[in-house]
Amino acid sequence: MLNGRTPSVKDVAAAAGVSLGTVSNVMNRPEVVSARTRERVERAMADLGFVRNESARQLRAGTSRTLAYVMLDGTNPFFHDVAQGIELAAEDADLSLFICNSNSRPEREEAHLDRLLQQRVQGILITPVNPDAPHLDDLARRGVPLVIVDRRRVDESCCSVAVDDVHGGRIAIEHLVEQGHTRVAVIGGPESLGQVRERRQGAREVWEELGLPADDLVHLPTEAMTVAEGRSAGERLAGLPARRRPTAAFCANDLLALGLLQQGTGAGLRVPDDLAIVGFDDIEFAAAAAVPLTSVRQPRQELGRAAAQLVLDEATNPLHEHQQLFFTPELVARASTRRS
Amino acid sequence: MLNGRTPSVKDVAAAAGVSLGTVSNVMNRPEVVSARTRERVERAMADLGFVRNESARQLRAGTSRTLAYVMLDGTNPFFHDVAQGIELAAEDADLSLFICNSNSRPEREEAHLDRLLQQRVQGILITPVNPDAPHLDDLARRGVPLVIVDRRRVDESCCSVAVDDVHGGRIAIEHLVEQGHTRVAVIGGPESLGQVRERRQGAREVWEELGLPADDLVHLPTEAMTVAEGRSAGERLAGLPARRRPTAAFCANDLLALGLLQQGTGAGLRVPDDLAIVGFDDIEFAAAAAVPLTSVRQPRQELGRAAAQLVLDEATNPLHEHQQLFFTPELVARASTRRS
DNA sequence: GGCCGCACTTGAAATGTTTCACAAGGGTAG
């Protein structure tokens, strides 16, 4: 009778000798069906190996049971920690999480968003290539709950969860100056990333406030935030004339810092004595580096969890108002800046 | 007329003055509809901001456009590289990829599989906690295309893609012995992981073949394959009496190796002079460690890509036969074993 | 003029679930 098909509620109903509606009730409101029938239906389900068809459920209900996170860069563990935080919150709300990766390419990002729209996901969390891109407005206009993670829009037209990057830049530099450094490199790029700009801005602010000469805060731009680019920055650093060469570096993220660390030690520098290094994000590998890395810690999982809560609020609470959540990063001092 | 709803084909049809069927044709077989009508329909779609409802499509078509990968441990970058390979293949086939993470917990794994079944995904790729678990049989019996990644079943009852772990263990030890080591630690666990067993088995085989005393291959079990466990193994290693203490360690994965490396250098050991280290997987951070790590390289992305191709074959080719794909790992020698 | 074939379009059926108004039956209060 099933001739190979996967069984449907109809088959279960037939097998248990009840109506469709009753089977549905067993699944969705078991309290309204008598113990005897319920048992009979459950038995039939087990016998037939029934599995509810989520598409049909969703079609009827008009809403899916999934959230989605579009991450910016799958090679950076930071985003996986954020995703983990989201997943925990999603699990609590009994939702699935769809994880996508734009790999910093706007066209991939758009393709993913398109798919997610088609899937009618309940809400979208995203660390966008460009938080002010117009296709994000489209989403908001469509009424899809949307939260921007680890960035924010200038016009605050949707929720966002981020860290105070300017402050992060400040505490990194304060720490280095406290350690006695007076010539510091600031490494990061591309300039199009708001975070790079803000972290550097924080650095510059403090530098100025401390009355240090602007020339001694050396800006080394990179093309991406990767280990490889960190190494390349290290080479450029080594190429500077000795009297201009910084004794410390503040990297806009930990991957850059790890690359720099590797290149430096490979070239015979002692860290931190010849070159002190501060990273940003405090990914797990920062602490596990052979010279454990001082880093500006972002509450990675917490970021994700908070973002998920915002998106759920937007999805379920009619009185929802957009919020810009801010976390304050902290400096975690480790061996890479500790004077021996 | 739409009163807030998101527009459906029906609305588009009305707006364009055609029937439902025609709108559907514009989307799915544009060649059968005249240029004029097509244009009119497309205009209507754009005006209304129509987005196809994937649930309805899927319900009618009976098949979804998604694959899923259930990874074992989200904190290990290795699995993300595998996922990346799968994603590339999925993208080529115009499919979405659902990424889940079981975090090595069987109950999370089952919960994820349940969900995926409900979603009627086209195929499932999984790095299971236990490849021989009966719930995997269920999937196969249900006819869901299934590929096991980086493990294999003893009964070969479904496709799998893996690396020859015994061989990996062999080349790691061969390399260390070539470098002159005659007392070597083998670090890894828990024993329930087939890979740990096989990598160690390869190590033992070579050790024996070379006629070295069994006692000098020291087994240090760990509770998990994490950086933290690597550090703890390092402490135990340091606690051994000097004349029994190995001069080299083969770790069952790179996270352990990184932990060991960190603990060792922190305790003042010189790597590789006092302690040589070989890891396994060759994750990106292995090369980027401050003492770049010698590692047994798995073709991570390739593994994922091949697995995706197998699952697609099973999903689309009626003549599909289960295959056990094997890749041969290679040793990548770096500073952590190079005698200075 | 009638017929055929072609290019395009239509409308209804089907997919699997949930919901909801309603029915049936049994118990209870009046």
Added chain:
DNA sequence: CTACCCTTGTGAAACATTTCAAGTGCGGCC
């Protein structure tokens, strides 16, 4: 005995799409 309620179960409608057999109109050909 009746009227009512409560519990339990029913069956049809609705969701948005795709598919397919059938229909429409048109031009050409005999």
